[in-house]
Amino acid sequence: MSILRRPEAVVALVLLAAMVIIGAINPAFWGLDNLFGLLKSNVITGIMALGVLLVMISGGIDVSFPAFAVAAMYLVVRWMADTGYSGVVLPFFVATLIGLVLGAFNAFFIRTFRMIPLIVTLGTASVVRGLLLGLVGTSVVNINRFPPQLIAFGSQDVVDVVHADGTRFGLSAMILVYGAIALLIHLVLRHTMMGRSLYAYGGAPEAASRVGFDTRATVFFAYCTAGALAGFAGLLHSSMIWLANPRDFVGFELDVIAAVVLGGASIFGGRGSVVGTLLGVFLLVMIKNSLILMHVATTWQQVVVGVIIVSSTALTAWRDRKRLA
Amino acid sequence: MAESLIELRHVGKRFAGIKALDDVSLSVRRGEIHCLAGENGSGKSTIIKVMSGVYQPDEGEVLIDGEPVRRLTPADSIARGIQVIYQDLSLFGNLSVAENLAMNGLLKERRRGVRWGEVRRIARTALDRLGIDLPLDADVDTLPTSAKQIVAIARALQAEARLIVMDEPTTALTRNEVDRLLDITRTIQRDGIAVLFVSHKMREMLEISERLTVMRNGRVVVEGPIVDFTEASITRHMTGHDLSHEVYVRPPQDEGVPPRLAVENLTVPGAVEGVNLVLRPGDVVGLSGLIGSGRTELALALFGMRPDHGGTVHIDGKAVRLDGVQSAIRHGVAYVPEDRLSEGLFLTQSVARNMLASSLDRVTRGLTVDRAQATRTSDDMIAAMQISTRSGATLVGHLSGGNQQRVVIARWLMTQARILILNGPTVGVDVGSKAEIHRIIRDLAVRKGLAVLMISDDVPELLQHCNSIILMHRGRFVDRFDGGTASEDTISAVLKTLR
Incomplete structure (x- = not known):
């Protein structure tokens, strides 16, 4: 297959075209501060999208990860604020673990009862959000109580630039975290049998078990990783905005799924790549950002996300059907 | 060892x-x-x-x-x-x-x-x-x-x-x-x-x-x-038994009766280039030709699925315009498609519902379906077609290929069809069921005066069960044989030259 026929190439071309257009309308787009800001906005959506990518390749769908992200974030931040724990590694480890365990519930129901992933994850999302608000609390942890070491971690920059007027801005170091996770997921998908089992299972579940894949492990891997990445991203998100709101991430699943589909993953399973997802996330975040810059109301941004989901899903569905014909 | x-x-x-x-x-x-x-x-x-x-x-x-x-x-x-x-x-x-x-x-x-x-x-x-x-x-x-x-x-x-x-x-x-x-x-x-x-x-x-x-x-x-x-x-x-090799003979014709189907100069853009076809009651006419010869398009046109077709069509002496499936069914045309699984059957629905799908209006009272009558009608048809199923409520997907094919044919018989178009009627059907399906078709042609157009690649099948065989190539009828008298070798030889 030639480079140009790869789905990633199409997304990249669309992305380039969009950048040129947006840059022409608003030259401030090409400013370093805007580009740095854009990259930073990629991090949370991107990390969650990588999790959803695994689930979608396996032929499933996950809408519960924002709830898991909130649960992991809020539980860990409340615990740190209440006990005064001062560390960074353990909180992130715990948040990831919380997400992973919740993801295991998804996998368990989907696998054991052969349930439809959409219904299962809608249900678990509702349960987790309800339990969090009902049992743990509804109050926002503000900057005055927010663990300072998380703030310090979340505000690190890799590059520092000084404006002509003396103000400083930088490129968030969190982009490195995102990059590392993306590389890891890419290696898993391309170069491990577990990664290939996701593709095999997503393409032909029956055949995957016939050739001898442990498909139960495959399903657990997909949903647990999606949960773990969501938990991790949840805590990282609060570290970057310096507050923990138990009602955060409402409606976020649509943005993330839109980004993954935009990146060329098939809703029927079996297709999708990390490179495509990174591009899809960048494209979606950039469009939403530019709408803000152009003072488009948030309600209209929802319309745009919806249109992106429908049109890119239609495109990939059409592509997959053409392959079959 | x-x-x-x-x-x-x-x-x-x-x-x-x-x-x-x-x-x-x-x-x-x-x-x-x-x-x-x-x-x-x-x-x-x-x-x-x-x-x-x-x-x-x-x-x-x-x-x-x-x-x-x-x-x-x-x-x-x-x-x-x-x-x-x-x-x-x-x-x-x-x-x-x-x-x-x-x-x-x-x-x-x-x-x-x-x-x-x-x-x-x-x-x-x-x-x-x-x-x-x-x-x-x-x-x-x-x-x-x-x-x-x-x-x-x-x-x-x-x-x-x-x-x-x-x-x-x-x-x-x-x-x-x-x-x-x-x-x-x-x-x-x-x-x-x-x-x-x-x-x-x-x-x-x-x-x-x-x-x-x-x-x-x-x-x-x-x-x-x-x-x-x-x-x-x-x-x-x-x-478990010998199959009949008896060749189909059309019952004698009553000359006064207009043909069931008379097609003049039928064209379908890009597929059929003006063909004339006459089917009389009791006729079983075979139609063969390579894939892309236009034979399927001809069938679809007769079933109203190619409203862009040209030419004139008479059914029982009356000029008709077949511009949709509804009008074709109304005029007594039935079509059993090539791929019965994807085109013809609702696999996850019951045998009875599948059979009644095109003739529900016959078992309705007011706005609702008369269940008792629906069951009676479908049970009668199951018996008449000898479909082996436990009851009319069995899902069609659970039947064997031959029985599924019978369900499709049964559906069209219930619409009081007078012209039956069969596209590859026995593809993927085993020998026993195949013989059974042919027996039913022949019986219908003889007893009910049905006119049948049978499209098939299976030359021996056509020779045995049709009284006339037409070869189609590039949208035209290129050759015509009498069933029973033509030999498999002659027809195969002609088919080979049509590449």
Whole structure:
């Protein structure tokens, strides 16, 4: 297959075209501060999208990860604020673990009862959000109580630039975290049998078990990783905005799924790549950002996300059907 | 060392009290090509699943290399060199040819990582073994069925198979592709690998196999070297009776009656270039020609699905305009499509609902369906068509191919059809059901004065069951034969010149 026929190439071309257009309308787009800001906005959506990518390749769908992200974030931040724990590694480890365990519930129901992933994850999302608000609390942890070491971690920059007027801005170091996770997921998908089992299972579940894949492990891997990445991203998100709101991430699943589909993953399973997802996330975040810059109301941004989901899903569905014909 | 690679001795298997296998003994010798024949539902699939360890027999024993095996699991079966190629091939369409070929080996070695150079090397070796070249990086979905099959065979060989079981491998293949498959089968055999060919097609069985086992109703009826069999004897063993070879003769015509269907100068843009066709009551006219000859478009036009057609159509002497399926049905035209599964049936719905789908208005009272009458009507039709189903409530998906085909025909009879168009009426139907379907069609033509247009590639089928045969090529009728008097060779010869 030639480079140009790869789905990633199409997304990249669309992305380039969009950048040129947006840059022409608003030259401030090409400013370093805007580009740095854009990259930073990629991090949370991107990390969650990588999790959803695994689930979608396996032929499933996950809408519960924002709830898991909130649960992991809020539980860990409340615990740190209440006990005064001062560390960074353990909180992130715990948040990831919380997400992973919740993801295991998804996998368990989907696998054991052969349930439809959409219904299962809608249900678990509702349960987790309800339990969090009902049992743990509804109050926002503000900057005055927010663990300072998380703030310090979340505000690190890799590059520092000084404006002509003396103000400083930088490129968030969190982009490195995102990059590392993306590389890891890419290696898993391309170069491990577990990664290939996701593709095999997503393409032909029956055949995957016939050739001898442990498909139960495959399903657990997909949903647990999606949960773990969501938990991790949840805590990282609060570290970057310096507050923990138990009602955060409402409606976020649509943005993330839109980004993954935009990146060329098939809703029927079996297709999708990390490179495509990174591009899809960048494209979606950039469009939403530019709408803000152009003072488009948030309600209209929802319309745009919806249109992106429908049109890119239609495109990939059409592509997959053409392959079959 | 024992001569048999795998042997079943007095194997029995029940499902919910019904005997699927009854005292079956079968042995496949090393390196032989063995054919397992039988109609749908005769127990062939159950035997495959016993050999592959998917089912445990209730009675009897399985021997591999002469030793009895207790509780054969799928993993054991593969480890002992038995590979099954199922009808769906079990390939990964979304993955490359190379990966499909290498995957089994990597899994067997319990690898965790994947090195793509190695994957390609394994794949190349696998294809070289068959002397075949396929694009290694292409997704399997993009290949034609015959190439997919080759990938499946190469993959089985790669797993160090000693016996390859092929389940109905030729169903979706053209004649040339079947020849290539048979060649490949011989190549495999030269490497000392045994092949169990599961089929109900005479030609392949007689051509490829060395030994033959015929099954009927869960029992082995006969077993022996292929030279002991002829096409007729195999059919007799499979169905349990001799099939009629009586040629169809149209009942005498009443000259005063206008023809059922008279078509003048019919055109369909890009497909049919002006044809004239007359069907009288009791006519069974065969229509053949290569794919793309326009025969399907002609049928679709008559069924109102090509409203862009030109020319005039008279039904029972009345000029009609067939500009939609509704109007075609109203005028008494019925169409049984080529692919009954995708086009003609609602597999997850009951037999009764499927039969009534086009004639619900006949069993409605006011705005609602009269259930009692619907049941009565459908039960009558089930009896008339001799559909073997427990009741009208059984899902069509659970019936055999022949019975499904009867359900489609029944549906159209319920619409009071006077003209019946059959497109490939017996594709994928086993011999017994095939004969039964033809008997019903002939009976309808004679007794009810139905006019039938039968599109088929099966020349012997047309010769036996049509009173007239038309060959179509590039949108025109190019030749015409009388059923019964023409010979298969003449028609085949003409078909060959039409390339």
